[in-house]
Amino acid sequence: MTASAAPPEDARVAALKTRRSEGLTFADCVAFFAEHDQDENMDAYVSAARQQYVDEGSIEVDDPTIVSVSDDGGAYVMAWVWVTNADAGIEQQCERCGDEPVTDEDSGLGDQCQANNDSRVVL
16 A cells, blocks of 8 residues: 655645634644654754753743754754844834834833823822
8 A cells, every 4th residue: 555645735735724714723733743753862852952042032942842853963943033023123113102113112112102101200
């Protein structure tokens, strides 16, 4: 008995679109592939990635995660890298007024709203 050929790419994409409309998430896919694509060294690769590269809030490795073992003597471990709006060149609007760019990322306010916020007297 021969293995059946994979469906054409457009059929797979259509199936994923249907499943997504039914609630399938990327996290579901990661969990599935992490569970079904096991390698005997997977935990060692994930552990090494966490020890060498994880920087809380900047670079993170989920659990479970995807490991792609290479024939070149190693593996790729899926990680998340945090990029701020400012780093990406995306201007964020003030959370209060929505009319001016954010200048204080901690508060989410623009200059005018921040000035108004700083000048309020609390009784």
